[in-house]
Amino acid sequence: MGIDNIWVFAQAADGAPTTGTLELLTKARSLGANVSAFIAGDGAGVAAALGDHGAAKVYATGDLAGGLPGVAVSAAMKAVIDGGDSPDLIMFPQSYEGRDVMSRLSVKLDRTVLTNSTSITVEGDAVTVQTPVFGGAKLVNSTFTGERPFLAAFRPKSFVAEAGAGAGGEVVSAPVPDLGSTGGATVTAVHVEETSGPKLDEAAVVVAGGRGLGESDKFEMIESLAKALKGAPGASRAIVDAGWVPYSYQVGQTGKVVKPTVYIAAGISGATQHMVGMKGSKNIIAINKDKEAPIFGVADLGIVGDVHKVLPQLLAALQSRS
Amino acid sequence: MNVIVCVKQIPDPALPGELDPSTNTLKRDGKLILDESDSYGVEMALQLVTAAGGGEVSLVSMAPNDETSGLRTALAMGAAKAVLVSDPSLAGADALTTAKVLAAASKKLGDVDLIIAGTESSDGYTGTVPEQIAEVLGLPSITFAKSIEITDGTLKVARQTEAGYDEVTCPLPAVVSVTAGVVEPRYPSFKGIMAAKSKPVDTVTAGDLGIESVSWAQQITSVEDAPAREAGEVIEDDGETFNKIVEFLDNLKVI
Numbered sequence: 001m002g003i004d005n006i007w008v009f010a011q012a013a014d015g016a017p018t019t020g021t022l023e024l025l026t027k028a029r030s031l032g033a034n035v036s037a038f039i040a041g042d043g044a045g046v047a048a049a050l051g052d053h054g055a056a057k058v059y060a061t062g063d064l065a066g067g068l069p070g071v072a073v074s075a076a077m078k079a080v081i082d083g084g085d086s087p088d089l090i091m092f093p094q095s096y097e098g099r100d101v102m103s104r105l106s107v108k109l110d111r112t113v114l115t116n117s118t119s120i121t122v123e124g125d126a127v128t129v130q131t132p133v134f135g136g137a138k139l140v141n142s143t144f145t146g147e148r149p150f151l152a153a154f155r156p157k158s159f160v161a162e163a164g165a166g167a168g169g170e171v172v173s174a175p176v177p178d179l180g181s182t183g184g185a186t187v188t189a190v191h192v193e194e195t196s197g198p199k200l201d202e203a204a205v206v207v208a209g210g211r212g213l214g215e216s217d218k219f220e221m222i223e224s225l226a227k228a229l230k231g232a233p234g235a236s237r238a239i240v241d242a243g244w245v246p247y248s249y250q251v252g253q254t255g256k257v258v259k260p261t262v263y264i265a266a267g268i269s270g271a272t273q274h275m276v277g278m279k280g281s282k283n284i285i286a287i288n289k290d291k292e293a294p295i296f297g298v299a300d301l302g303i304v305g306d307v308h309k310v311l312p313q314l315l316a317a318l319q320s321r322s
Numbered sequence: 323m324n325v326i327v328c329v330k331q332i333p334d335p336a337l338p339g340e341l342d343p344s345t346n347t348l349k350r351d352g353k354l355i356l357d358e359s360d361s362y363g364v365e366m367a368l369q370l371v372t373a374a375g376g377g378e379v380s381l382v383s384m385a386p387n388d389e390t391s392g393l394r395t396a397l398a399m400g401a402a403k404a405v406l407v408s409d410p411s412l413a414g415a416d417a418l419t420t421a422k423v424l425a426a427a428s429k430k431l432g433d434v435d436l437i438i439a440g441t442e443s444s445d446g447y448t449g450t451v452p453e454q455i456a457e458v459l460g461l462p463s464i465t466f467a468k469s470i471e472i473t474d475g476t477l478k479v480a481r482q483t484e485a486g487y488d489e490v491t492c493p494l495p496a497v498v499s500v501t502a503g504v505v506e507p508r509y510p511s512f513k514g515i516m517a518a519k520s521k522p523v524d525t526v527t528a529g530d531l532g533i534e535s536v537s538w539a540q541q542i543t544s545v546e547d548a549p550a551r552e553a554g555e556v557i558e559d560d561g562e563t564f565n566k567i568v569e570f571l572d573n574l575k576v577i
Binding site for chain 2: 310
């Protein structure tokens with residue numbers, strides 16, 4: 001019976017669908033004839049863009065009134081499925097909310113989940129996803145063996161978003177049923193951490209710093225260099241955990257996936273966690289004082305040296321050119 | 323204030339990981355250690371119990387071969403007791419099965435105010451188990467907590483978001499997943515390590531928890547090597563290598 005009816009859990013930010021959402025819709029329309037988006041909120045402002053990427057229908061929950069999407073959207077999805085529109089496959093972005101909605105729904109439907117995937121193939125009735133393990137050194141292919149719908153989450157940039165699908169994007173109300181005891185969490189305030197310059201996951205140049213910087217003040221070198229290259233500063237998990245920079249700077253498995261033209265890793269050893277997020281960069285420059293650091297295994301240009309010497313020299317050289 | 327922390331015992335991440343050639347799942351039959359991601363939850367739980375002025379921290383874990391090394395680390399930090407589910411039928415279990423097992427194990431500990439878990443393990447990193455446990459138990463949940471306070475029986479959490487963070491409140495009991503860095507985990511003291519040796523660890527099978535048959539609807543069909551990324555030129559800094567970087571950037575026309 002192949003795959004026909006596919007849902008994508010859609011997310012929006014600043015009034016537009018997220019890139020991850022559009023990537024999944026684009027992939028979905030290549031897999032099945034019948035694609036729907038499912039979104040928290042009224043969906044009105046984003047339905048056209050979702051339609052243009054493949055969603056014929058946009059299920060919209062309406063305002064969540066401070067409720068968290070995980071518990072609310074999964075309950076709304078379950079209600080639609082119980083109502084008779086049951087998909088073969090539901091695709092989720094590997095994001096905070098994507099994970100939460102998928103987790104809750106997996107219990108409601110008693111379905112397994114496959115997460116962190118980077119590709120999906122359909123052969124007859126078999127649906128297989130591929131997931132990188134060991135920092136991307138190996139790729140594991142897993143096939144769903146149970147009842148549909150299958151639930152799968154995909155890392156950002158696994159697919160390329162393309163508009164022009166010309167699907168309707170018709171908004172269909174999918175209200176959140178009574179959540180009972182599970183609905184107790186309420187958002188009381190929202191804080192946005194301001195950043196300037198290009199976005200980390202969209203910048204052509206990323207300059208990332210790690211523990212090798214030695215202390216939090218030295219992150220300034222990373223920011224200056226990123227600015228000089230019109231790029232975005234990034235960070236390893238180690239220095240985010242240490243509180244030097246906000247989480248939004250983190251590149252890696254639990255942070256952002258970046259694929260810039262140039263990735264400069266300064267004082268980053270290259271833990272598996274980190275490599276997953278930057279190995280897809282077109283060019284990698286690494287500066288680290290430990291010549292055994294794993295980062296040199298993926299670098300196109302590796303400098304075994306002290307970031308406190310090399311970075312200021314590099315910055316001065318770049319500034320003297322402009 | 324009684325808190326349960328879900329902890330995972332994992333192969334040492336400093337050692338190269340290996341897949342079992344017959345099942346293609348991660349080999350977990352050697353010595354296991356406490357997942358560092360879970361040490362944050364243990365510390366958070368200990369601090370909350372101290373702040374509440376009473377109660378205790380209990381652990382639930384699922385691991386092969388009655389493995390307790392990682393649990394002993396968390397007990398040495400100050401947790402009071404643990405329930406360990408160890409059952410050959412659970413080898414290679416998916417996240418949903420794991421969540422059902424941990425939920426059943428936590429019920430064995432009676433009424434609790436809060437269940438804490440890490441956001442994802444450092445070996446499998448599915449990242450769905452905390453929220454799945456909440457759904458199995460019919461509890462509210464807050465994921466990706468970077469700070470937790472409890473006042474008058476209400477949780478107040480700063481929840482990490484893509485754009486910053488949200489303040490979220492929630493009544494107890496509830497499930498919370500915590501990010502690394504939520505607190506600075508303490509090192510077990512010598513006294514703690516000695517005391518941990520005699521703390522109770524209740525080792526049970528899935529059947530003991532009333533879980534009679536386990537299966538999961540996914541199968542690893544194959545494993546392949548990823549296309550290798552060639553390492554390029556690696557040079558020792560002689561005080562002039564910054565020029566190499568400038569040249570490299572120049573060739574790419576990014577400057």
